[in-house]
Amino acid sequence: GAVVSQHPSWVICKSGTSVKIECRSLDFQATTMFWYRQFPKQSLMLMATSNEGSKATYEQGVEKDKFLINHASLTLSTLTVTSAHPEDSSFYICSAMGARRNQPQHFGDGTRLSIL
Amino acid sequence: AQKITQTQPGMFVQEKEAVTLDCTYDTSDQSYGLFWYKQPSSGEMIFLIYQGSYDEQNATEGRYSLNFQKARKSANLVISASQLGDSAMYFCAMREDTGFQKLVFGTGTRLLVSP
Numbered sequence: 001g002a003v004v005s006q007h008p009s010w011v012i013c014k015s016g017t018s019v020k021i022e023c024r025s026l027d028f029q030a031t032t033m034f035w036y037r038q039f040p041k042q043s044l045m046l047m048a049t050s051n052e053g054s055k056a057t058y059e060q061g062v063e064k065d066k067f068l069i070n071h072a073s074l075t076l077s078t079l080t081v082t083s084a085h086p087e088d089s090s091f092y093i094c095s096a097m098g099a100r101r102n103q104p105q106h107f108g109d110g111t112r113l114s115i116l
Numbered sequence: 117a118q119k120i121t122q123t124q125p126g127m128f129v130q131e132k133e134a135v136t137l138d139c140t141y142d143t144s145d146q147s148y149g150l151f152w153y154k155q156p157s158s159g160e161m162i163f164l165i166y167q168g169s170y171d172e173q174n175a176t177e178g179r180y181s182l183n184f185q186k187a188r189k190s191a192n193l194v195i196s197a198s199q200l201g202d203s204a205m206y207f208c209a210m211r212e213d214t215g216f217q218k219l220v221f222g223t224g225t226r227l228l229v230s231p
Contacts, residue, residue, distance in 0.1 A: 032216060043207060043223050044161075049216045057216065091159060097217065104151060105211075105219060107161035 006108025021079045023094030029074040030096035038091040084115045122222035137193040139208030147213040150191040155205040
């Protein structure tokens with residue numbers, strides 16, 4: 001089946017640093033990728049939708065300058081948490097979808113981000 | 117706006133028994149898709165089953181089946197012959213069939229399978 005790779009799995013860093021998370025579709029071309037955030041014991045909250053070659057569409061309340069999303073190719077999207085602070089600590093997970101409609105989104109394994 | 121409701125925060129089932137996880141939804145769209153995902157404690161989201169709004173038959177995938185009742189706007193997941201490895205969080209999600217095809221998730225149900 002379709003595989004999405006997300007890297008890194010864990011990040012621990014100091015407050016004020018920027019962290020980049022990569023999401024790759026390994027065996028299909030992902031025309032659309034999604035970035036979610038999940039707090040402990042809560043559901044997934046969509047942060048933004050990115051289409052290859054265009055600017056990401058952010059959900060209401062998500063800071064565009066804080067969470068930079070780049071979808072430069074059909075197999076790679078990146079999320080950069082800029083100047084991260086402890087409140088940005090969370091589980092971030094990406095998903096990818098091909099061009100065919102009505103196909104399921106395939107998720108990466110997620111990244112646990114801890115800001116000290 | 118679309119909305120997904122999972123009213124069961126937690127469910128217990130004995131191994132080899134069947135269990136039903138409830139999901140109701142609200143949408144004004146005529147065309148939409150319903151999904152169930154499993155999230156083990158390790159965090160990955162595992163796709164289980166999909167039901168399209170125009171599908172006349174209930175979806176089945178191995179031990180998973182989706183009890184789709186369109187008039188009642190419900191899409192319950194039935195897991196037959198539960199296994200210990202089924203213990204996880206289960207999320208129901210709905211996707212709009214237009215635009216970006218975003219997923220809206222329910223709050224999830226934690227299933228615990230006991231020996």
